[in-house]
Amino acid sequence: QVLLVQSGAEVKMPGASVKISCKTSGYTFTTSFIHWVRQAPGHRLDWMGWINAGNGNTKSSQKFQDRVTFTWDTSASTAYMELSSLISADTATYYCARGLEYSGHDYWGQGTLVTVSS
Amino acid sequence: DIVMTQSPDSLAVSLGERATINCKSSQSILYSSDKKNYLAWYQQKPAQPPKLLISWASTRESGVPDRFSGSGSGTDFTLTISSLQAEDVADYYCQQYYNTPRTFGQGTKVEIK
Secondary structure, three states, X not given: OOEEEEOOOEEEOXXXXXXXXXXXXXXXXXXXXXXXXXXXXXXXXXXXXXXXXXXXXXXXXXXXXXXXXXXXXXXXXXXXXXXOOOOHHHOEEEXXXXXXXXXXXXXXXXXXXXXXXX | OOOEEEEOOEEEEOOOXXXXXXXXXXXXXXXXXXXXXXXXXXXXXXXXXXXXXXXXOOEEOOOOOOOEEEEEEOOEEEEEEOOOOHHHOEEEEEEEOOOOOOEEOOOEEEEEX
């Protein structure tokens, strides 16, 4: 079955960076996109961007453009999201999700809680 | 950015009754070349990731009960739960994937009356 398994919870100081992994299985990694979505407490879901697992092309929301980096390792069927210059407002649960460039997200990781606090 | 606005923010429905959630986009998300509406609906239960229920505004995902249906076109969309079950208590979100950034509605909380 299709699974997306994310790395564990993180606590970071303001100004630091966080890198989250999303290990996939149960399908051919390079045939899909991996989208990243975050959910801050009390806020709506917030799409951050995607990586095309077939060729490594990326697209990010302008909201995060200068701070977010999407990478991937096809040999490990794993995608990564790194967010830099963290502030308290970045405290959220971060999800990876499978999809295509134009589609809903049909499988999701379990979420990774990132807490930014001094 | 396309703004997605859901109504109501919450609703309480008796078991077995119909629940209706509306979603309005700030611009049309109907793509003229393929005549598809680029809209998805998700269900999210506490401490769980969202679950995709419906794509293309009205196509139910495999395994989703047929009491869930989606309708609408252009800028106005509806998710209907025809006969509410206890396990349907959750937050529901619409999302457009017509352009970037993908955007979600603010969510609708469905509870049992």
